Amino acid sequence: MPTYQQAAALVQSAGTDYSKESYRPQFHYSPPAMWLNDPNGMVYFEGEYHLMYQHHPESTVWGPMHWGHAVSKDLVAWETLPVAMSPDHNGAIFSGCAVVDWKDTSGFFDGGSGLVAIFTHADIYPDSDRPRQRQSLAYSKDKGRSWTFYTGNPVLSDTGITDFRDPKVFWMEEAGVWVMVLACGDHIRFYRSANLKDWDFASEFGKSDGSHYGVWECPDLFELPIDGSNRKKWVLIVSIGDNPDYPEGSKTQYYIGSFDGWKFVNENAPDTVLWLDEGRDNYAAVSWSDIPEEDGRRVIIGWMSNWRYANQTPTASWRGAATLPRVLSLTSRNGSVALTQMPVQEIERLREESFSWNGVAVTPEVPFIHKTNNDLLEIEANIDIRSGDEVHIQLKSSGQSETIIGYDPVREWLFIDRSKSGLTDFNPSFACKHGARVAPENGSIKLRIWLDRSAVEVFAGEGLVALTDQIFPDNPIDSVWISTESGRAELNSLHIHTLNSIYKPGNSTEQVSRRVNV
CATH class of the missing domain: 2.60.120.560 (Exo-inulinase; domain 1)
Structure with missing residues (x-):
């Protein structure tokens, strides 16, 4: 198997025409070579949509995770950039998010603004075979073209929880704090911070809510208006890993409720299960941060595969693709509120x-x-x-x-x-x-x-x-x-x-x- 650099050189020297590859998606994003899974670090900044993703640059199957990186000006055509982050002494780079630190709360930008990635460092506890997952930071001062690991990494850990990963962070203006949503095995935990570096536990949710047939992963939390009105609800998204006893494989659910900056309250009965997508191949879907307020959309993208067979799909030089970017909305139907989704209108340009x-x-x-x-x-x-x-x-x-x-x-x-x-x-x-x-x-x-x-x-x-x-x-x-x-x-x-x-x-x-x- 060629290295990432060798594969890239081979593609360039051969002048690979992606339009002639049998199974290469032609209007969904896929990596030029090797492996892709969860979308990561999606953020809009200075005219560009950033799509980073779980990436193994040495193989077409899952392995030591890096963050691959692509950018787009219109959510349709994508330019693949060099790998954003590679494993270091703290471990592999598991899933996470990116935000614009507009107010330089982190102190990384000398009073200006820039991009901060919040992600899971994954390795093994010393003298053990137990997985260790801790949250860390990296920042970019050049529109995401290069990333610097924070010297104080990791910034959040918990030795009592093995599955402790996939942070999604957003700025809550009315509370004046950053909020982190974190997957913790069979539930979600919420943390708060003023500077992205020091985090305090706020609450947890979900041990008895929704589906639990697999480990919880890749959460997201955001507020949406109902039918375009001033009435709003909060939406919590949680992906569920594969369980051999369930035919669906990995899948993604969502909850609708309220969030006050500390605690999420589910407005439906605990045994209510709402699926984001009823197909087999939309997993780990999360939304873009910092889409301008004048745009007004909440845009989400998922990994178009399933852990049941993700390492086996019949492609040769690459494996894994993203769904179409979709706009999420809330609507009232039959006395309840439901989530709707449609591909972004920009796709019609094709x-x-x-x-x-x-x-x-x-x-x-x-x-x-x-x-x-x-x-x-x-x-x-x-x-x-x-x-x-x-x-x-x-x-x-x-x-x-x-x-x-x-x-x-x-x-x-x-x-x-x-x-x-x-x-x-x-x-x-x-x-x-x-x-x-x-x-x-x-x-x-x-x-x-x-x-x-x-x-x-x-x-x-x-x-x-x-x-x-x-x-x-x-x-x-x-x-x-x-x-x-x-x-x-x-x-x-x-x-x-x-x-x-x-x-x-x-x-x-x-x-x-x-x-x-x-």
């Missing part, structure tokens, strides 16, 4: 050609068929399902692969079936059919679907339900079929947009005629 239809009836004998020579698609579908028959949107390749996005009106169930989606035998859990309840509105369902070379993201009900799945077709997907199992359904409206690759210079419309599996 649209190339658009095709539209209205009032099309489909049956098993007369399906709707759209052929395409572009396997990058955005689909908007409004489907009348009052006939009570199951509707299928089939994404088919010229080979034997097909991924089905279906809706069962009787069960009010939206699903993805990837059992015949292409390469699935690398792990017995991958070939599956799974979904979530989606209630129709006025006898119809509305879907937004993004299809990339090795991923499909489905959003229903204006983002009330999301399903994110990896797929590995045997050949490029070249047709969209819509039909019913029996009876008929009507496509009230259907829009199919072909998308440009972010890797084509100037978003050229040149089609790729041959791909290689790398």
